Amino acid sequence: MSSDTYHAPAPPPDVPVLEARGLTKHFPVKGLRSHAVVHAVDGVDVSLRSGQVVALVGESGSGKSTIARLLARLYTQTSGEILLHGEPVTAHRGRAFRRYCRRVQMIFQDPFGSLNPVHTIRYTLTRSLRIHQPKLRGQALEDALEALLNRVQLQPERYVDKYPHELSGGQRQRVAIARALAADPEVLLADEPISMLDVSIRIGILNLLKDLRDRLGIAILYITHDIASARYFADETRVMYAGRIVEHGESELVTQEPAHPYTQLLVRSAPDPENLAAQDRTGANGEPPSMVRPPEGCRFSPRCPFATDLCRSTVPALVPVGDGRKVACWGYVEASDVEPAERDLLPVLGAARVGVSA
Numbered sequence: 114m115s116s117d118t119y120h121a122p123a124p125p126p127d128v129p130v131l132e133a134r135g136l137t138k139h140f141p142v143k144g145l146r147s148h149a150v151v152h153a154v155d156g157v158d159v160s161l162r163s164g165q166v167v168a169l170v171g172e173s174g175s176g177k178s179t180i181a182r183l184l185a186r187l188y189t190q191t192s193g194e195i196l197l198h199g200e201p202v203t204a205h206r207g208r209a210f211r212r213y214c215r216r217v218q219m220i221f222q223d224p225f226g227s228l229n230p231v232h233t234i235r236y237t238l239t240r241s242l243r244i245h246q247p248k249l250r251g252q253a254l255e256d257a258l259e260a261l262l263n264r265v266q267l268q269p270e271r272y273v274d275k276y277p278h279e280l281s282g283g284q285r286q287r288v289a290i291a292r293a294l295a296a297d298p299e300v301l302l303a304d305e306p307i308s309m310l311d312v313s314i315r316i317g318i319l320n321l322l323k324d325l326r327d328r329l330g331i332a333i334l335y336i337t338h339d340i341a342s343a344r345y346f347a348d349e350t351r352v353m354y355a356g357r358i359v360e361h362g363e364s365e366l367v368t369q370e371p372a373h374p375y376t377q378l379l380v381r382s383a384p385d386p387e388n389l390a391a392q393d394r395t396g397a398n399g400e401p402p403s404m405v406r407p408p409e410g411c412r413f414s415p416r417c418p419f420a421t422d423l424c425r426s427t428v429p430a431l432v433p434v435g436d437g438r439k440v441a442c443w444g445y446v447e448a449s450d451v452e453p454a455e456r457d458l459l460p461v462l463g464a465a466r467v468g469v470s471a
C-alpha cells in the first residue's frame with residue numbers, strides 16, 4: 114500500500130464490490146459408497162459494498178467459513194455465481210486469478226498459526242509487498258513496510274525485527290491484517306478474527322478493522338458466532354442456520370428486534386452462543402440438524418416452537434418485513450400470498466413478531 118488514501122477503482126454506487134448469488138457448496142462424504150454430501154451452504158446471497166461491514170452470524174457448523182473460503186476461491190462452488198464489480202469470477206489459476214486474490218484477501222481466526230514462526234515481521238510483510246507490488250524496491254519498499262505497520266497501529270521501529278512468538282495475540286493479528294493490506298485489497302474476508310484473542314484486546318482489533326473500512330473504503334465480511342459483536346461492528350447482519358440465510362437487515366434491527374425464531378434464540382443465548390442446545394425461553398430447543406440429511410422445508414423447523422406441517426415440508430423464501438429487512442419464515446408470509454389450502458398452515462408467531470410490522 115503506497116499511501117493513506119484509497120485508490121482502488123471506485124465501483125458505481127449500486128454495484129457491490131463483491132457479490133455471491135445462490136452460492137452453494139456440497140462436500141462429498143468420504144468413505145461412504147453413496148452419493149451422500151454435506152450440504153454446507155445452500156443458495157446463499159451476499160453483497161459486499163465499499164466502506165461497509167457485513168456480518169455473517171451463526172452457530173458452529175452453519176456454513177460461515179465455507180462461504181468465506183468460497184469467496185476467497187479456496188473452494189470451488191457446487192453452484193451459484195461470484196461477481197467482482199458485477200463481472201462473473203471464473204478463473205482458478207493464472208493472472209486473472211492472482212488479480213482476484215489481490216483484491217479479495219482473507220484474515221484467519223488463528224494469528225498464531227497464520228504467521229511463519231521462523232521469520233521476522235520484516236520478512237513476512239516485505240515478502241507480501243514484493244509479491245503484490247513487485248515494482249516496489251529499495252527505499253520505496255522500506256517506506257511501504259513502515260506505512261503498513263503504522264496502518265495497523267504497530268510502531269515500526271519497535272516491531273519490525275521481532276518474531277511472531279515475541280508478540281501478543283492481538284499484535285500478531287495486526288501483523289496478519291498488515292500482510293493482507295500489502296495486497297491493497299478492496300475486500301477483507303475476516304473469519305472469526307477475534308475469537309482466539311483475549312476479551313480485553315478484541316475491541317482494539319474490531320476498531321482497527323472499522324478504521325480500515327472508513328479510511329480505505331474496504332468492504333469487510335465479518336464472520337462470527339457472536340451476534341453482540343455484529344451489532345457493534347457491522348452495518349448489515351446476515352444470520353445463517355444450517356447452510357442458509359434465515360434473516361438479514363441492518364445490524365441494529367436484526368440484533369435488537371430479531372424476527373426469525375432462530376435469531377431470537379441466538380440473541381437470547383448471547384454471550385454464550387455455542388450453548389444453544391438447552392431448552393430456551395422461546396421454547397426452541399435441540400441440536401443443529403444433520404447437514405448430510407438436512408430437514409426438508411425450513412431447516413430450523415425441528416427446533417422451532419412455532420413450526421407447522423408447512424414449515425416441515427416447504428422451504429420458506431426470504432420475504433421483506435419492512436425497513437429493508439428480510440426473513441425466511443412462514444410466520445411472516447401474508448395469508449393472501451399463499452394458496453387458500455395453505456393458509457391454515459401458516460404458523461402464528463405471536464410474541465415472536467414483536468417489533469416487526471406484520
Ligand SMILES: Nc1ncnc2c1ncn2[C@@H]1O[C@H](COP(=O)(O)OP(=O)(O)OP(=O)(O)O)[C@@H](O)[C@H]1O
Pocket residue numbers: 140141151152153171172173174175176177178179180338404
Ligand atoms: N472440507 C470439508 N469437507 C467436508 N465437510 C466440510 C468441509 N468443510 C466444512 N465441512 C462441513 O460443512 C459444514 C459447515 O462448516 P463450516 O466450517 O463452514 O461452518 P462454520 O459455521 O464456519 O462453523 P465454525 O464456526 O465451527 O467454523 C459443517 O457440517 C462442516 O462439517
